[in-house]
Amino acid sequence: xxxxxxxxxxxxxxxxxxxxxxxxxxxxxxxxxxxxxxxxxxxxxxxxxxxxxxxxxxxxxxxxxxxxxxxxxxxxxxxxxxxxxxxxxxxxxxxxxxxxxxxxxxxxxxxxxxxxxx
Numbered sequence: 001x002x003x004x005x006x007x008x009x010x011x012x013x014x015x016x017x018x019x020x021x022x023x024x025x026x027x028x029x030x031x032x033x034x035x036x037x038x039x040x041x042x043x044x045x046x047x048x049x050x051x052x053x054x055x056x057x058x059x060x061x062x063x064x065x066x067x068x069x070x071x072x073x074x075x076x077x078x079x080x081x082x083x084x085x086x087x088x089x090x091x092x093x094x095x096x097x098x099x100x101x102x103x104x105x106x107x108x109x110x111x112x113x114x115x116x117x118x
Contacts, residue, residue, distance in 0.1 A: 002083040003035065003066060009078040011070040016050060019066045019084055027058040027089070034088045035066060041084070046072025049085060 006022035027033060033056035041047040050069045066085045070076050078084060 001087050002038075003064065003085040003087050004080075005066075005078045005082050005084050006080055007078070008080060009068075011047070011068055011076045011078065013070055013073050013075070016067060016069045017078075019068050019078055021064045021066060021084075023064045024062060025056070025064065026061065027056070029058050030091055030094070032057055032090055032092055033064075034090055035064070036086045036088065038083060038086055045074070045076050046070060047076055047084075053088075 003021045003023065005019050007020050009017050009019050011017045025033065035049065035054040035056065037049045037052050048069055048071055049067055051067055054067070056064060068078070068084060
């Protein structure tokens, strides 16, 4: 779903601003909301979300605000009603960690690039 701004905000090149949506939600346990950038804003203006995807957990009750960053070279003017981000509701599994020895694998501790050429 699209998230819309409820305020005017000017974001200069290299600036990061918090933009209000006027929206608050109550998620059931086992669900999260993920806030993601809009591809059109990224392509046309260099506007992105530096913490993407942002996570809203089921315990949060405040207004959803979106952190926008301007990677472009021009001032970006957010207008009230403008679509600024997208939000997806996703189910997740809660886990309980258990300390134990890890089993062996073919890759082992091989890090970046160790699983193949590309």
